Amino acid sequence: MFSDYTSTELVSIFAMQGFAGLILFSVFVLMALGLAIIFGQMGVINMAHGEFMILGAYVTYLLSNLFETHMPALFSIYFFVAMIVAFFAAGALGALVEWGLIRHLYRRPLDTLLATWGLSLILQQTYRTVFGAREVGVSLPDWLMGSIPLTDIIEIPINGLFVMGLTLTIAVSVYFLMFKSRWGGQVRAVVQNRPMAGAVGINTEKTDRITFALGCGIAGVAGSAFTMIGSTGPSSGQLYIVDTFLVVVFGGAQSLLGTIASAFTISQAQSTMEFFLSGSMAKVLTLLTVVGILMLRPQGLFALKIRH
């Protein structure tokens, strides 16, 4: 299959597909980071994670309309406002869901899965009722459009670069929050030994709620970033949820670094194969490989050595 192309063309193809893969990687990482906190750290299966992401996307859509009609002067920076609002909107909904639903089910992980699936159905239908079944897109400010030509064949879209920068920022801040801050220490203490964490004076219920809300908030930001590279429909979230879970499980559920590494592997494999095979076959092959590796190595790529 390589013989039809010259070597320079091949290099460019790999570079372009590699870059497309990097954008996919950024979206995967953003979605998976939230899930890695909720699923990897807390052990809660949140099947409605995609819907939290879509909430962020719709918030961005609403704000872009608002700025366009009422504050056109500030339109070029609306995106930053939208991300912050998306974070807090999704986080607030997350805290509410944790209070109403999740906290009753911490001991029944399989039931959490079913209940959050029900929640995702309700949220989807709510989006459909409020925003309509059609997919919506946002208009980007001028400085995010266009691309930087690198050579005559290779061009790098600016919005892709922006999403990657954003991902990097969020990943680094999550790392510092989880591993360097006092609050992150509390979260990890609660995860590792709940009664002991409670005994030394950590408010475990509050920690759980904030952790869950933070995971959902990151999903909201992911949704906000998602609007820059694709349109949003009521059921877009469901399309990504299985991939995202696979990313987290493949990376080794408790390791944030593993999540990022596995998001990188999966997205690069998929986008490189997509050029040579049909999109669906690329996806089938990628997912099959992941499932196959998980069957051989169920603990994921980067398993922490913990005694259970």
Next chain:
Amino acid sequence: MSTNDIRAYMPKGDLISLLILAVLILVVFPLSMDIFRLNLVGKYLTYAFVAIGLVLCWGYGGILSLGQGVFFGLGGYCMAMFLKLEASSPEATKIQSTPGIPDFMDWNQITELPWFWEPFYSFPFTILAVLIVPTIFAYIIGAAMFKRRVGGVYFAIITQAVASILTVLIIGQQGYTGGVNGITDLRTLLGWDIRTDSAKFILYFVNAGLLIGCLLIAQYIRKSKLGRLLVAMREREDRVRFSGYDVSDFKIFVFCIGAMFSAIGGAMFTLQVGFMSPSFVGIVPSIEMVIFCAVGGRLSIFGAVYGALLVNWSKTTFSESFPELWLFAMGALFIGVVMAFPSGLAGLYKQHIGPRIRNTLATIRRDYLASRANAKSQSFATD
């Protein structure tokens, strides 16, 4: 088997439940419904096969599979491939550029029947394939996962991924599988037109008979030593392992049984509905199948049948009249059944309705005995 053995496997309560269900399916439904509604009920009952399998896997074994649609679909596709080949004889398809192959292959510029379609000319092979292909598939997944002691949530996610992969594969390989539309326009089974009313009527009873057969197998498993081991494993897997049992073999076995039941349901679905498509394979239908089981009561094989009937019936009714409300209702059902009624309809019956019926029956019996005693003493008095 002596009478005592039979009694051990089929206690009086279960026997009554089975008889009531059999009368409902075999007598009440056929007498009270026209053929269109009866065919719909037949379709709902094909999901009951899956739900019974899930009761064994999830309720008893504690293994939640979110990929039962895979097995339902594999069974259904095996049957559909046979029917499709029969429907695309060279005479029936002579307007195609390659006569004798299914129409969707012709549309996708395929000029030769793929090798894996060839054996499906034979009916015995098809029946075997319906039963064996999904079971082998389940064995591979089960052996890979359970031998490495993967279970619970991870198993659920992996099975869900498998369902997702199979759907993408079926939709992507349009020329070999019929793509999104699936395999449609199925006509005859061994020359017998399955689209007529009489055929639908007979297929309904075949389906009902198979369902009762599966219920009996499930009941046997439930009451056997295997059933008790499954419950023990669900509660304290390590203790069962330390007692010298190979836990994974039991899990694989019950997962394979669930897969085989689902496949029978899928094959009967194809026969009764007349097509098979990827929309019965993917993530959404698979997780809906879990809710049939949960609504019925995850520990009750009879409840599972009622759960499948009730959820599907309300889905049809709701989505006919209030299509927007259906997803809300479905979502509420998922949350409600987990938060408020973890043991489903069967639990409600056991806790509330059953005792009431038993009380009423006891009162009637007491009154009857008392009145008879009265009558006797009066008759003595008059003598």
